[in-house]
Amino acid sequence: MNVDEWKSQIKRGTLEFCILLMISKKPYYGYEIISTLDTVPILAVKESTIYPLLRRLLKEEFLASYWQETTEGLPPRKYYTITEKGKEYLSAIQEEWENLLAAIHEIIEK
Numbered sequence: 001m002n003v004d005e006w007k008s009q010i011k012r013g014t015l016e017f018c019i020l021l022m023i024s025k026k027p028y029y030g031y032e033i034i035s036t037l038d039t040v041p042i043l044a045v046k047e048s049t050i051y052p053l054l055r056r057l058l059k060e061e062f063l064a065s066y067w068q069e070t071t072e073g074l075p076p077r078k079y080y081t082i083t084e085k086g087k088e089y090l091s092a093i094q095e096e097w098e099n100l101l102a103a104i105h106e107i108i109e110k
Contacts, residue, residue: 007042016053017097018043020082020090023063029077030054054080062086 037043057063064083067076
């Protein structure tokens with residue numbers, strides 16, 4: 001395996017976590033999620049990655065969505081918000097993430 005493959009695997013494993021973190025702070029629409037992730041190159045993704053993930057999170061009831069008209073005369077946008085179930089899931093993921101980081105730091109320090 002090369003470094004690019006490793007980075008791809010890491011990204012797949014953390015993308016859901018990052019999206020839930022973002023949406024827990026404020027509602028986002030799909031393209032806004034993609035644009036925000038693009039500002040952090042290692043997290044940059046395509047629409048073909050984000051939208052299936054958002055559909056799955058909706059199906060699992062971690063997210064809810066609503067349509068909102070735009071002021072620029074553009075088509076309405078579908079916004080995503082986190083549900084109570086999603087907040088609980090995010091909290092569990094965050095705890096595991098912090099445990100993982102602590103373990104990695106412990107190994108680095110040895």
